[in-house]
Amino acid sequence: MDRMGAIIDLQSRLAGTGYVADRGLAATLLLMADLGRPLLIEGDPGVGKTEIAKALARVRGTRLIRLQCYEGLDTYNALYEWNYQRQLLAIKRAESGAVVLDDDALFSETYLLKRPLLEALTQAVPPVLLIDEIDRADAAFEAFLLELLSDYQVSIPEMGTVAAVSIPLVILTSNGTRDLSDALRRRCLYHFLDYPSFEKELTIVTARLPGLPARLAAQIVEFAHGLRRLDLKKKPGIAETLDWASALLGFGLASLDAAEPEQIRDSLSALLKTREDVLALDRTAISRLVAMAG
Amino acid sequence: MESALAARITGFVATMRANGFAVGLDEAEDTLRAAEYTGVLAREPLRWAWRGLLCGRADEWHRFDELFDSYWRPPNKTKLVESRTGGGKQLALDESSAAAGGKAGPAIQSADGDAAGISEGDASKGGASAASSLETADFRTLTDPEQTRAIETLIRRFARRLKHLKTRREQAAKAGARLDLRRTLRRGIAAGGVPARLSYRAPRRIQPRLLLLLDVSRSMSLYSFFYLRVARALQAELPDIHVFLFHTRLTHVSDALSDPDPWRAQERLQILSAGWAGGTRIGECLADFNRRFAGRLVHARTAVILASDGYDTGESGLLGRELAELAGRARRIVWLNPMKAVPGYAPLARGMQEALPSIDLFAAGHDLASLGTALTGLMDAL
Numbered sequence: 001m002d003r004m005g006a007i008i009d010l011q012s013r014l015a016g017t018g019y020v021a022d023r024g025l026a027a028t029l030l031l032m033a034d035l036g037r038p039l040l041i042e043g044d045p046g047v048g049k050t051e052i053a054k055a056l057a058r059v060r061g062t063r064l065i066r067l068q069c070y071e072g073l074d075t076y077n078a079l080y081e082w083n084y085q086r087q088l089l090a091i092k093r094a095e096s097g098a099v100v101l102d103d104d105a106l107f108s109e110t111y112l113l114k115r116p117l118l119e120a121l122t123q124a125v126p127p128v129l130l131i132d133e134i135d136r137a138d139a140a141f142e143a144f145l146l147e148l149l150s151d152y153q154v155s156i157p158e159m160g161t162v163a164a165v166s167i168p169l170v171i172l173t174s175n176g177t178r179d180l181s182d183a184l185r186r187r188c189l190y191h192f193l194d195y196p197s198f199e200k201e202l203t204i205v206t207a208r209l210p211g212l213p214a215r216l217a218a219q220i221v222e223f224a225h226g227l228r229r230l231d232l233k234k235k236p237g238i239a240e241t242l243d244w245a246s247a248l249l250g251f252g253l254a255s256l257d258a259a260e261p262e263q264i265r266d267s268l269s270a271l272l273k274t275r276e277d278v279l280a281l282d283r284t285a286i287s288r289l290v291a292m293a294g
Numbered sequence: 295m296e297s298a299l300a301a302r303i304t305g306f307v308a309t310m311r312a313n314g315f316a317v318g319l320d321e322a323e324d325t326l327r328a329a330e331y332t333g334v335l336a337r338e339p340l341r342w343a344w345r346g347l348l349c350g351r352a353d354e355w356h357r358f359d360e361l362f363d364s365y366w367r368p369p370n371k372t373k374l375v376e377s378r379t380g381g382g383k384q385l386a387l388d389e390s391s392a393a394a395g396g397k398a399g400p401a402i403q404s405a406d407g408d409a410a411g412i413s414e415g416d417a418s419k420g421g422a423s424a425a426s427s428l429e430t431a432d433f434r435t436l437t438d439p440e441q442t443r444a445i446e447t448l449i450r451r452f453a454r455r456l457k458h459l460k461t462r463r464e465q466a467a468k469a470g471a472r473l474d475l476r477r478t479l480r481r482g483i484a485a486g487g488v489p490a491r492l493s494y495r496a497p498r499r500i501q502p503r504l505l506l507l508l509d510v511s512r513s514m515s516l517y518s519f520f521y522l523r524v525a526r527a528l529q530a531e532l533p534d535i536h537v538f539l540f541h542t543r544l545t546h547v548s549d550a551l552s553d554p555d556p557w558r559a560q561e562r563l564q565i566l567s568a569g570w571a572g573g574t575r576i577g578e579c580l581a582d583f584n585r586r587f588a589g590r591l592v593h594a595r596t597a598v599i600l601a602s603d604g605y606d607t608g609e610s611g612l613l614g615r616e617l618a619e620l621a622g623r624a625r626r627i628v629w630l631n632p633m634k635a636v637p638g639y640a641p642l643a644r645g646m647q648e649a650l651p652s653i654d655l656f657a658a659g660h661d662l663a664s665l666g667t668a669l670t671g672l673m674d675a676l
Contacts, residue, residue, distance in 0.1 A: 003332045003333050003336055004339055007342075024342040024345065027332075027342035027343055028346035030331075031328055031332075031342075031343045031346060031347070032346075034327075034328070034331045035324055035331075037324070037347075039346070071463060072498060082480065084476065084480060088479065092487070177590055182350065185316075186318050186320075186321065186350060188350075189346040190349045190350055190351070190354075192349070192355040192356075231585070
């Protein structure tokens with residue numbers, strides 16, 4: 001199969017799991033496995049960054065191991081920790097003479113608590129490792145991660161070096177709350193995920209909500225696109241569009257223009273998440289958007 | 295892979311470098327590997343593969359397609375063959391393979407006037423206004439050693455004493471109120487499980503982020519350079535600081551200001567400063583800031599320092615609203631107003647009146663001594 005065929009094949013398999021990806025993204029996901037490089041995905045909140053990892057894991061039929069980053073994340077929570085309680089119990093048991101315990105036995109895998117990163121390195125089948133919102137972790141952790149992602153091995157002082165059993169497929173996501181280092185950016189493949197085009201979002205909405213009337217689906221997506229063009233504090237992402245669509249589906253409407261203005265205004269809380277945005281979108285603005293959505 | 299083709303690909307990588315893409319040796323090698331996986335005859339898969347590989351940030355992502363097309367699409371081929379500039383290996387001249395001829399394309403400036411060297415295209419993005427002046431400022435005195443030295447001394451002192459804020463996250467500490475059970479047990483294992491030495495945890499302390507919003511309108515022209523020098527000195531000392539200039543529109547100048555080469559810093563500021571010393575629209579600039587940057591740059595440990603005289607020509611009410619919003623996000627708002635040093639000054643300007651409810655510290659900061667007082671006040675408040 002030539003490359004384009006492989007790309008289209010991956011694209012359709014991704015679609016089969018409910019994730020609509022463009023070909024560029026599918027090509028990057030293929031290349032990621034070829035080159036053994038991590039993939040860094042940036043984009044506004046709600047455009048489906050995290051979903052990529054989930055879909056990829058489903059397509060490849062492997063485990064998804066997720067590390068959610070936060071400020072102050074350290075190696076104990078990301079990599080490994082010793083199970084002290086069990087170690088102490090083992091020592092007590094050895095003291096009573098029941099078993100013989102030497103250092104190697106005490107610091108063996110039995111007493112090791114694997115955290116996501118180590119877990120991902122020790123899988124026989126390469127898993128998908130999702131490092132979510134890497135920008136929330138601090139710079140020191142980022143440097144540590146960079147080392148891990150180039151060597152795929154970690155050193156545990158008591159045990160020695162643990163090399164990866166298989167190279168995981170690493171996907172990092174960032175919302176841009178902090179600028180990432182150039183070194184990490186260079187190490188990774190990069191994909192910028194934009195708000196979806198009209199066709200793509202329509203495909204997503206109809207794939208997720210098959211019961212939605214075609215006309216209403218098109219209008220909802222057009223409405224969401226209109227909202228994103230407005231000057232809002234928080235632009236609605238795909239998840240918001242889907243929420244709103246299912247809210248409208250609950251009303252049992254056939255199209256937006258059949259809806260009462262109150263129904264639209266009440267359900268808009270699924271799309272608009274700040275008070276300013278709700279205030280900015282008054283009656284006339286809503287009816288204009290509905291008219292534009294046709 | 296054929297060497298002529300490899301050379302042409304290497305030329306492409308050189309073009310990307312010339313256009314400001316940070317492409318390392320590893321990536322250059324992987325470009326060839328990616329081409330082998332993808333096959334060199336399929337243009338779009340190649341584009342996608344290389345875009346993922348060579349781009350590192352969003353602005354590069356958006357420029358990539360243009361550069362790719364101009365290098366690889368047929369209309370440019372002949373032109374590229376003519377300009378044999380830079381990059382690539384020496385080619386054996388072969389008249390039958392004209393297509394494989396060019397070694398490197400020219401460095402292309404993107405069409406919207408986003409000159410290389412300015413990473414933020416803010417200067418060209420903001421809307422022009424009737425009130426903005428067309429003159430650009432003279433930045434030669436920005437790095438004048440005499441004036442700079444005194445400022446740097448003060449700033450260094452400030453930076454050293456800048457209190458590290460307590461956070462809710464904890465880390466290991468030599469002494470403290472809370473016992474670190476994990477570490478105590480861990481160290482106790484060496485003594486057979488007897489916790490001989492105790493470990494403690496204490497809140498992590500981190501430096502706050504500083505955000506400087508400097509008014510460079512005409513009414514502030516006496517002080518603009520003073521504040522810019524302060525900003526440059528602060529930026530040299532503190533890791534987490536962002537500087538914005540505003541007049542009738544807002545410009546992010548952190549990158550330009552922190553350029554280690556003073557000449558280049560001047561040049562970059564020169565380009566960014568279109569509209570310098572014009573009118574002031576504080577409210578609109580703050581609104582612009584809140585919309586574009588606040589979500590990303592302002593968190594609960596950010597101190598916002600605003601230097602302005604508060605003479606706002608924008609719509610009334612906007613300044614107060616937007617500053618209140620910013621105050622909600624930030625930890626402290628400090629407003630430096632040089633006019634406060636004038637005897638008998640009262641903050642009666644409409645802008646000041648609107649701003650006062652949201653300000654935590656209102657100080658003069660018109661010279662080094664008063665700036666020192668203000669910064670000390672800020673440190674105590676943080």
